[in-house]
Amino acid sequence: MKNQEKIEALGDNHIGTSIETPLRSDAFTKTDDEKIKAISFHYQKIMEELGLNLTDDSLSGTPYRVAKMYVKELFSGLDPKNKPKISVFDNKYEYNKMLIESDITFNSSCEHHFLPIVGKAHIGYISSGKVIGLSKMNRIVDYYGRRPQVQERMTLQIFNELKTALQTDDVIVVVEAEHLCVSTRGVNDKSSTTTTLEYGGQFCDTQTRNDFFKMI
Numbered sequence: 001m002k003n004q005e006k007i008e009a010l011g012d013n014h015i016g017t018s019i020e021t022p023l024r025s026d027a028f029t030k031t032d033d034e035k036i037k038a039i040s041f042h043y044q045k046i047m048e049e050l051g052l053n054l055t056d057d058s059l060s061g062t063p064y065r066v067a068k069m070y071v072k073e074l075f076s077g078l079d080p081k082n083k084p085k086i087s088v089f090d091n092k093y094e095y096n097k098m099l100i101e102s103d104i105t106f107n108s109s110c111e112h113h114f115l116p117i118v119g120k121a122h123i124g125y126i127s128s129g130k131v132i133g134l135s136k137m138n139r140i141v142d143y144y145g146r147r148p149q150v151q152e153r154m155t156l157q158i159f160n161e162l163k164t165a166l167q168t169d170d171v172i173v174v175v176e177a178e179h180l181c182v183s184t185r186g187v188n189d190k191s192s193t194t195t196t197l198e199y200g201g202q203f204c205d206t207q208t209r210n211d212f213f214k215m216i
Contacts, residue, residue, distance in 0.1 A: 019156050021078065021147055028079060032071050039067035074109055077146030084139035086165045088130040098208070100124040101134055102216040104141045110181045111148035119151075119177025119193070121158065122216040126202055128168035137162070151177055155196040169201030172212055 030038070044063040047054060054060055076082045101123050108117040121141045125132075144157045159173045175196045183190050203209050 019153060019160070021149075021153070021157075023078065035071050036064070036067040039070055040064045043067060073146070074107075075147050077143045082143065082146075084136060084143055086132065086136055086140070086161070088132050088165055088167075091127045091129050091131050095131075096127060098124050098126055098212060098215070099131070100212065100215050101137050104138050106141050106145040106177075108145035108147070108149045108151075108154065108177075110179055111150060113181040113185070114148065115180040115184065117145075117149060117151065117177050117179050119175060122174040122176075123158070123162065124172045124203070124212045124215075125162060125166055125168065126170035128166065128170065130166050130168070132162070132165055136165075151175055151179075151194055151196050155198050159198040159200075163200065170203060171201065172199035172203040172209065173197070174216065 040063040043066050044054060047059065047063065052059055054063070102120075104121040104123065106119060106121060108119075109115065110117055123137050123141075140158055140161050144154050144161070155173055155175045158175075159171055162171045162173070163169060176193055178193050182188075182192060199209065203212065
């Protein structure tokens with residue numbers, strides 16, 4: 001009962017813990033198939049507790065479908081084996097101005113209610129001698145989105161991944177998203193969006209940052 005009271009007291013407040021997604025040490029000892037089997041069993045119990053009749057043809061396969069979706073799709077970014085290979089190349093064009101990829105769509109899930117987060121990311125960097133394939137930026141966003149998330153953490157994870165890959169601090173990341181835990185429950189606000197921002201290096205200069213904002 002005390003734990004339930006604690007949860008109720010916290011409500012919808014965001015609790016910052018770490019830039020790393022909180023995972024148990026044994027998170028990957030089971031195979032994907034073993035996880036799907038276990039989740040399917042437990043999700044069936046949830047549906048039964050809700051009073052649903054799982055002998056109905058429309059519902060009978062739902063526990064398996066949900067389990068497979070969790071492991072193979074929505075939360076596939078939890079498993080390091082699914083991390084995209086990040087190849088960088090020498091900047092042979094010697095292009096030393098800002099490069100921007102905007103409107104990178106992503107789907108994620110709120111770790112507080114497991115409801116969808118739907119949004120776009122905008123990324124900019126200035127090469128210090130290395131460049132990254134454009135599609136790799138999309139893949140980085142997708143990878144960190146496919147896990148239970150907090151938008152602030154996701155923004156920092158993308159930012160740090162790009163800094164490491166490109167070997168530069170001259171990176172900026174903006175994430176804009178709609179949280180269905182806000183729009184479909186609780187306050188039921190259908191129009192609000194959440195924006196997060198992280199930057200470093202040359203983007204600490206106000207003019208450089210403003211140039212980025214104008215271009216996106």
